[in-house]
Amino acid sequence: MTIEILMPALSPTMTEGTLARWVKNEGDKVCSGDVIAEIETDKATMEVEAADEGVIGKILIPAGSQGVAVNTPIALLLEEGEDSAALDQHQSKTAPMAPATESASAPAVVSSSPVSAPVADDKTYAHYKTLTVREALREAMGEEMRRDENIVLLGEEVAEYNGAYKVSQGLWDEFGDKRVIDTPITEMGFAGLGVGAAFGGLTPIVEFMTMNFAMQAIDQIVNSAAKTRYMSGGQMGCPIVFRGPNGAAARVAAQHSQCYASWYAHIPGLKVIAPYDSADAKGLLKSAIRDPNPVICLEHEMLYGQSFELPDDEDFTAPLGKARIMREGSDVTIVAFSRMVGHALEAAEALVAEGISAEVINMRTLRPLDTDTIVQSVMKTNRLVAVEESWPFAGIGAEIAAQMMEHAFDYLDAPMVRVHGADVPMPYAANLEKLALPQPSDIIEAVRTVCYRKAA
Amino acid sequence: MKFSARLKTVESQTSAAPALDLVRAWREMLLIRRFEEKAAQLYGMGLIGGFCHLYIGEEAVTTGVLSAMRPEDSCITSYRDHGQMLMMGMDPKGVMAELTGRIGGYSKGKGGSMHMFSVEKHFYGGHGIVGAQVPIGTGLAFAHRYKNDGGVCVTFMGDGATNQGQVYESFNMAALWKLPIVYIIENNQYAMGTARKRHAAGDQSQRGEAYGIHGHKVDGQNVSQVYAAALEAIEQARSGKGPVLLEMDTYRYRGHGMSDPAKYRTKEEVDQWKDQRDPIETLRARLLKDKLASEENLKSIEKEIKKIVTDAATFAQESPEPDPSELYTDVLSDASI
Ligand SMILES: Cc1ncc(C[n+]2csc(CCOP(=O)(O)OP(=O)(O)O)c2C)c(N)n1
Ligand SMILES: [Mg+2]
Numbered sequence: 001m002t003i004e005i006l007m008p009a010l011s012p013t014m015t016e017g018t019l020a021r022w023v024k025n026e027g028d029k030v031c032s033g034d035v036i037a038e039i040e041t042d043k044a045t046m047e048v049e050a051a052d053e054g055v056i057g058k059i060l061i062p063a064g065s066q067g068v069a070v071n072t073p074i075a076l077l078l079e080e081g082e083d084s085a086a087l088d089q090h091q092s093k094t095a096p097m098a099p100a101t102e103s104a105s106a107p108a109v110v111s112s113s114p115v116s117a118p119v120a121d122d123k124t125y126a127h128y129k130t131l132t133v134r135e136a137l138r139e140a141m142g143e144e145m146r147r148d149e150n151i152v153l154l155g156e157e158v159a160e161y162n163g164a165y166k167v168s169q170g171l172w173d174e175f176g177d178k179r180v181i182d183t184p185i186t187e188m189g190f191a192g193l194g195v196g197a198a199f200g201g202l203t204p205i206v207e208f209m210t211m212n213f214a215m216q217a218i219d220q221i222v223n224s225a226a227k228t229r230y231m232s233g234g235q236m237g238c239p240i241v242f243r244g245p246n247g248a249a250a251r252v253a254a255q256h257s258q259c260y261a262s263w264y265a266h267i268p269g270l271k272v273i274a275p276y277d278s279a280d281a282k283g284l285l286k287s288a289i290r291d292p293n294p295v296i297c298l299e300h301e302m303l304y305g306q307s308f309e310l311p312d313d314e315d316f317t318a319p320l321g322k323a324r325i326m327r328e329g330s331d332v333t334i335v336a337f338s339r340m341v342g343h344a345l346e347a348a349e350a351l352v353a354e355g356i357s358a359e360v361i362n363m364r365t366l367r368p369l370d371t372d373t374i375v376q377s378v379m380k381t382n383r384l385v386a387v388e389e390s391w392p393f394a395g396i397g398a399e400i401a402a403q404m405m406e407h408a409f410d411y412l413d414a415p416m417v418r419v420h421g422a423d424v425p426m427p428y429a430a431n432l433e434k435l436a437l438p439q440p441s442d443i444i445e446a447v448r449t450v451c452y453r454k455a456a
Numbered sequence: 457m458k459f460s461a462r463l464k465t466v467e468s469q470t471s472a473a474p475a476l477d478l479v480r481a482w483r484e485m486l487l488i489r490r491f492e493e494k495a496a497q498l499y500g501m502g503l504i505g506g507f508c509h510l511y512i513g514e515e516a517v518t519t520g521v522l523s524a525m526r527p528e529d530s531c532i533t534s535y536r537d538h539g540q541m542l543m544m545g546m547d548p549k550g551v552m553a554e555l556t557g558r559i560g561g562y563s564k565g566k567g568g569s570m571h572m573f574s575v576e577k578h579f580y581g582g583h584g585i586v587g588a589q590v591p592i593g594t595g596l597a598f599a600h601r602y603k604n605d606g607g608v609c610v611t612f613m614g615d616g617a618t619n620q621g622q623v624y625e626s627f628n629m630a631a632l633w634k635l636p637i638v639y640i641i642e643n644n645q646y647a648m649g650t651a652r653k654r655h656a657a658g659d660q661s662q663r664g665e666a667y668g669i670h671g672h673k674v675d676g677q678n679v680s681q682v683y684a685a686a687l688e689a690i691e692q693a694r695s696g697k698g699p700v701l702l703e704m705d706t707y708r709y710r711g712h713g714m715s716d717p718a719k720y721r722t723k724e725e726v727d728q729w730k731d732q733r734d735p736i737e738t739l740r741a742r743l744l745k746d747k748l749a750s751e752e753n754l755k756s757i758e759k760e761i762k763k764i765v766t767d768a769a770t771f772a773q774e775s776p777e778p779d780p781s782e783l784y785t786d787v788l789s790d791a792s793i
Contacts, residue, residue, distance in 0.1 A: 006500065007503070046717050070501075161650070215686075251568065432778055
């Protein structure tokens, strides 16, 4: 039987690509493992290898074709003993993936935020531009490194490979080996080395490939970076930024998919930021680099590729310790951080149809927490939902609940509700993973609960 | 290479040491390769997600080492684990179904490519944190010694993993307490995009020497040599003389994971390993030349492997997704105390 060779997906997020080149032609014999074609995505060029043995009977998608959906048959392979007559009998069994222009999980709200959303520092700017979160983080580091030659970037694959998630792309080209440094896989070592370099007068930006691996280094972060100012009676501090993707990524299972917000937010002596959009990413990271204290920057892999507007101004920064109202509303307050801000905005948009006006607060900094902004909002709406991707126990939502007991008890018309990830290690299976993570529908449900409404 | 003199004795099979069945070794290597190719194909179709690290090119390492093990021994490795699992006798269907995240997988679909275990086969994972399996393997060896069960733990790690501090904390304890453990460095020349010479100072095979752990470099593309070295190392560890370290010189043909285009190395370099040192092709040539197998024998093995892999893929697609209730099971044991 003829075998269909399908357009492969090379990453969990790829839905289409360009068929750049055929390495084999019709009539060529191929063995399993032979390179037959090259395909390109926005991220990379990859080789397609044959998985079966046979002769290329027919090329269905010519070289140079763009936007070829994953799982589209690109060629037919004749098995041993088959001749080309088999090609005529062939009927396709596979349906290509629909290109994900409007995938369900992509946050719908990007630039249509009703409030003066791009303004992350309460000022207005003459010019705005659109960048991905990845580019915004890169710009923050590049601009700061140009400003201060004592800033260095170190971590695994940050230099020659341009970053495992391409955040540091181009920085090694610009700043060279002296300032952009590939480390061995030795997190405890290079985190501690960063702390020492900070003691010695540098400002290191330490990238963890993901924050999961910072667990190897957490002793240096907590015991050395966070406590030194206090232990030295204020004589010396540790100006350093530890940053990297935090929280859930797609299908990478329990050891690679977890959120450390409440871990670091627990520690006196640290500041903790969690940017949502490009303005947050650039503005907060610049402030973090300038801050004389150790700052943990919790990024989100699933936001890296999303585009948002931000001020086009070198002087733009976002203040640490200040939340940002993304959308004004009068009936309920939803507080969230990082990727969950997108979910909260999506929920708020959907709730309009139910006649519920939700205010969405992007916390941006988790330590010090901007309790004031939340309390002010609750005084107006009298209802509160806190959203986080992580586990509920002793989490950020739990802390907010405690703060509300202390500062807004009399203003609440309903008990606050937390939306959070399932209290289990992250499962790999696609269906379980989806159940483990908070969805916009969970936020909508929580809002209905605090508003004492039934589903419309 | 320190082992070269002794290799002959093992290979020519004079004494008690069992000979490596080369035809069988070829079959095992082929199974790993075809399994991995099928996994890549299923990944391409969106049936496998997340991280998926293939073992293609490195088959002789796990095949040679694990052929030297006895049933009472145990094994632990990193996330590049499919080869080890197949060699430990785990069912290809269960492994493939774990890759697709289905209930029929070894972890009921909850672990995925990087996290599979089989207590029955003494395979202890499947670990995603670089280097973390090394102290754990040392602990398995501690348990072997404690229970006096005669077992040895074989602990695999990548060349990049050898830079983690916990590796040396483990070396010290293992040597101090003469634990029955063999550490295998799978030196595939790269830690993700970083070439060995850019991440590791000195000779990695000698990194145990200060603790009294003797290290040897082995041609990891030659399954006989891997087997001979592993057999000697495992038996030394079993005899109570303490740990041994073997550095396997090998190569991964594919990118680090599925989304790595591997631009950090030249095509010539990759082709050289593939064309001149491919463990499966070189052994095939040797089997034919030494008349240990005929073309027909090998063809029928290929057919048999193809069927095993196809069946595994079918099973992995037909096995259902885990029931939603599985989300909350297995977090803690419910066993009463
Ligand atoms: C503690 C930790 N840091 C970083 C990573 C990300 N990471 C996964 S594999 C890898 C490279 C490991 O290379 P090596 O040890 O040589 O093994 P190979 O993948 O080549 O088999 C890195 C950096 C990780 N999983 N764990
Ligand atoms: Mg390696």
